[in-house]
Amino acid sequence: MSYQLKQTDSTLNNNSYSMQSTFKVMLLGDSGVGKTCLLVRFKDDTFLCGSFIATVGIDFRNKTIQIKDKQVKLQIYDTAGQERFRSVTHSYYRDANALLLLYDVTSIISFNNVRAWLSEIKEFAQDDVIICLIANKVDKIPERVVTKEAGQKLATEYDVTYIETSAKTGMNVELAFSATAQCLLEKELTQNSKLASKTLMNLVQLNNQTHKSSCCLFSSS
């Protein structure tokens, strides 16, 4: 195994050393699709409701999760969706190990823009970056305009994993990050990004078959 031996976060026992890997995960997508809310749900298990405050430039939060006997530290970059910050965010793509590309299921514009985001990814990110297409705000059932089938079709066309989430209810939020972390661990071990992408797809499928609401395949700290 090629995991680095590092001291873990200060939240863990200072005297304990653990097998830890660190990965950079970037959140992308149009302004207002729910990137910041998804991150806050994952990090603090709360929902930012009320007035929408657009992210300026780029922000980041760390979270360490446990996958089997491994500590996985995720450095999560929350980017601004607004066009005027695009040049700032482009410079971060290169370092990203995984990209969570969000759209809002109540906004056809955000869905149609996914292709443009994927072109940017192709231009600025590493060739073997892990990509997950996230259909967010699925709790807004009456307002939904982008179907699951349309989302899955687009994901299949680009050979990326598709996950439906709600930052409001927490549905699949843990799954999106934890399955991505597990996939990145596998990629680190095998150096095979195609195999790791398949692992991500399988984990999501397995979860959808066995747990209809939230994921309990992983634990986090």
Ligand SMILES: Nc1nc2c(ncn2[C@@H]2O[C@H](COP(=O)(O)OP(=O)(O)OP(=O)(O)O)[C@@H](O)[C@H]2O)c(=O)[nH]1
């Ligand atoms: N109902 C519902 N509302 C959501 C969900 N996720 C986000 N929102 C709302 O959507 C709005 C925008 O959310 P943000 O997370 O700030 O959007 P963002 O993608 O970070 O936007 P930028 O920072 O401008 O790129 C806020 O008013 C949130 O309350 C969700 O899953 N369900």
Ligand SMILES: [Mg+2]
């Ligand atoms: Mg934001």
